[in-house]
Amino acid sequence: MTKTSTAAKAPTARERLLSAANELFYAEGVQTVGIDRIIEHAGVAKASLYNTFGGKEQLIRAYLDSRHAKLTERLLRGVDGADNPRDRLLAVFDAQAELFTEQDYHGCAFVAASAEAKHGSAIEEASDAYRAWVRALFTDLARDAGAPDPETLARRLHLLYDGGGVSARMDRDPSVGAVAREAAAVLIDAALPARS
Numbered sequence: 001m002t003k004t005s006t007a008a009k010a011p012t013a014r015e016r017l018l019s020a021a022n023e024l025f026y027a028e029g030v031q032t033v034g035i036d037r038i039i040e041h042a043g044v045a046k047a048s049l050y051n052t053f054g055g056k057e058q059l060i061r062a063y064l065d066s067r068h069a070k071l072t073e074r075l076l077r078g079v080d081g082a083d084n085p086r087d088r089l090l091a092v093f094d095a096q097a098e099l100f101t102e103q104d105y106h107g108c109a110f111v112a113a114s115a116e117a118k119h120g121s122a123i124e125e126a127s128d129a130y131r132a133w134v135r136a137l138f139t140d141l142a143r144d145a146g147a148p149d150p151e152t153l154a155r156r157l158h159l160l161y162d163g164g165g166v167s168a169r170m171d172r173d174p175s176v177g178a179v180a181r182e183a184a185a186v187l188i189d190a191a192l193p194a195r196s
Helices: 013-028 035-042 046-052 056-080 085-100 109-115 122-144 150-170 176-191
Strands: none
Touching: 013 035, 013 046, 013 056, 013 109, 035 046, 035 056, 056 085, 056 109, 056 122, 085 122, 085 150, 085 176, 109 122, 109 150, 122 150, 150 176
16 A cells, blocks of 8 residues: 655755745845855755756746746736726736735836846846736737727826836835726726717
C-alpha cells in the first residue's frame, strides 16, 4: 500500500525568488533592492538566481510579468462579473479600487519600475506590454458598449485609471477609487449613445 502525502509540494527556487522579488521590489523599488537581499529572502543560492533568470533585469522582468498576470486575472474577474457593457467598463475601476484598500498597496508596480528603467530595457518592455493590455481592454469594452469612438473613450478611461492609482498611492487615500469610478461613469455616459 502506498502512502498518500497531503503535504504541499515545496516551492521551487524559481517560485521562492519570484515571491521574494514580488515582496521586496514592490515595497522598496526594483533598483533599491539588491540581488543579495532577494537571495537571502528567498533562501536560495546565488547560482539559483543566475541559473533561473540570468540576472537582475530578467528577474525584474519576471516579477513584472507575474504582476501583469495577477492584475489581468483580477480585472477580468471583475469585468466578467458585470451584468452589462457599461458596468463592464466600470468594473475595471471597481477592481482597481479593491487594490487601493489593501494594506500593502504601494502604487502601480509598472509606474515605479519604469521610472527607474533604462530606455529599451526589459523592464520598459514589460511596462509597455501591461499598459497596452489595459488600453486594449478599455478599447474592447468601449466598443462592446457601443461607443462611437472606442479608442478615444479608452484613452480617457486609461488616463483616469492611471491617475487613480497615482493618487491613491501619493495621497495614501483608498477612497480615491470611488472618485475615479464616479468620474469614469461621467465619461462613459457622455460617450455612449443615449438609450431609448
